[in-house]
Amino acid sequence: MSGAPLDLACELLAASLEAWRVAGRVEPTADGAIAIRATRQIRIEPAPNNSTFRWMVAIEGRRRPAISLLAVLRQVRQALDPDHAATSVRIAVAPLLPS
């Protein structure tokens, strides 16, 4: 179960292609998945309910699970924008909530 509605995931991926300046189309499929048609063909679908993962990402037919939408985004970017060098966030040590 993905947790995020498919339309929001679809919009995020479409906006991501635009942000990364990657030519391509993102559209929902009739069977409840998301298809990305760009330099590579990508299909993203919610993982089965009994899965540890939330999404399945198939790039040119090769399927890999993803734990979250951010993991999906990372896989898609690696496939379509391989020159991008990801940076890690640095946050000064602090509690997530006020004490």
Add this chain to the structure above:
Amino acid sequence: MSGAPAIPVCVLTGFLGSGKTTMLGHLLRQPEFSRTAVIINEFGEIGLDHELIEASEDSVIALTTGCLCCKVRTDLVETLQDLLRRRDAGAFPQKFDRVVIETSGLADPAPILHALMTDVGLAGRLALDGVVTAVDAVTGEATLEREAISRKQVAVADRIVLSKLDLTQGLAPALASRLAALNSAAPTLRAVHGRIEAASLFGAAPRDAATGAHDVGSWLAQASGPAHDHHDAEIKTYTVVRVAPIRAVALTLFLEALAEHCGADLLRLKGIVNIAESPDRPAVIHGVQHVFHAPAWLERWPSADRASRMVFITRRIPRRWVEALLDAIGAEVAGVIGR
């Protein structure tokens, strides 16, 4: 760790000849600046700027070994640590209660801010108070056109100070519009013959309950108004507003994704966020590129408006992507944790 309130640090930046040193000289003559330690970074074999500052010799340190932003991890951090050690040891006639860092005109302020925000040795002792950027009213427009670093200096500012207005027929509309396009969130102040009231410059960043007063309204400036975009060639400023509270984990994931995908193109992010788990104490967030300050928790909301407001100053990052990212992460977290 002393447990004492953190000492505010102001970063004074601006391109070469923008009037930083003149302004600093005037500021240091004001009584409220009598307990200020000043670090001046000069680029060149022989530093001159520190000679132009009339202040106690002990309280002004010149760093002439190179541009601060290039050697920040060593020179600046070591200098600040040394200052704190000397302060603790009572080496100064009066303990300073503020630090001003004047960068070289060619410095990228971002690495300096990173060092202040993340260095373990400085954390808790010093707190970034804000970035003040001087802009020459005479040559500023041409400089901004020509020099990418000057655009970045303006983009990360909490306060913009126009200098040399006495040499022009007032503020040129082109410069005003350029500054608004680069950073509409920062108030623009005017220095007259290099003079400006200290009170209007400092205390720019809101702080948490432990460190004292806060002024979220002016810090976020136009963030509370209608969302809008301003366009320079590459740099955009926009405000993302969300009425629904945001879960703490969703905010963390959002910041992680921004850092991972935007890196240096996220010039500045500041905001006040309604965290679902902390409805009465909003979080103040502050980031420069991929480095985010630990959230500061305000004691209470500064106004009746409890919407989350995040001001983005970015290079080539579409607003649509930022909003889609926040919404999708929020929905995913809600779906997993339960609404």
